[in-house]
Amino acid sequence: MLAKQMLDFRKSLHNEGVVFCYSGYMTEDVLLSIGSVIKKKLAADSVDKKVVRGVFSVFVEQVQNVIRYSIEEDTGGQQNEEIELRYGLLMVGLKEDQYFVSCGNLINKKNVGTLREGLNHIQQLDKEGLKLLYKSVLRRSVPEGSKGAGVGFIDIAKHATNGIEFDFTDYDDQFAYFSLKAYI
């Protein structure tokens, strides 16, 4: 039963083209170790260097977005909430000749509107538009909150040569589940 269950799980990941999957707390240590595994795996598969760089960049920004969000979001001293926000699901895969990095995490419902708006905007921009937005956000003196669509998301869009997809779904009264997939 156990093996069957795990195998089914593995098969469903495989069907989605997932090469690598992590579910758990996003920390800087996790970032460093998984990052090096991903780089080695892609290099071993003789993936084009440019694609490896793109996948790695998107991976770093995805994970750091989750970490930063869990720190910056005011949890009113509620430890539990901080832990919830840090829990992420990350996948790297290959489907129809396109690499992808997708990431899912909980966010506070009150942040959904701003984030959706920001990402809609980013999604519509062409290369030149992304560059201009990237530079203007980099020049902002106040630290931009990850509650909107900060420089991390713009960076992801710049590397996602085949576009980004994102979505939100209700989790409970307080949280929504957010997912972003970038195609490289």
Added chain:
Amino acid sequence: MNNIKIEATERSPDIDFNFAENNFSIRGESYPEDVSEFFGKITQQFYEYVADLADTELTFTFELIYFNSSTAKVLMGLFDRLDEIAEEGNKIIINWCFEEDDDNMEELGEEFGEDLEHAEFNLVPKETDE
């Protein structure tokens, strides 16, 4: 001012700030755990130093393999400040080195460099080490 020399780690770049020779460089990978902790002090020292700079030739070399978006903020700040001190009458040379097959790093150099109005900017392709 004392020179600053910090060795690279897997996720933070090599820093070589030679104030005596007006030669500065940042090389390697940059996605430190805490960008302000890593760059805060050294950029502050750099900004203090250049505040009184006059009639000086200064070279700043960037040779980055990868940097994250938080590092990009630091780089943007350095570029803007370097251009200002060039406008104030100093000769500022910025070298942006990249592996010759790394189009993305070359493009990032172009993006940062295109806003410079006073500093001299060089894109320097390097042979890729395998």
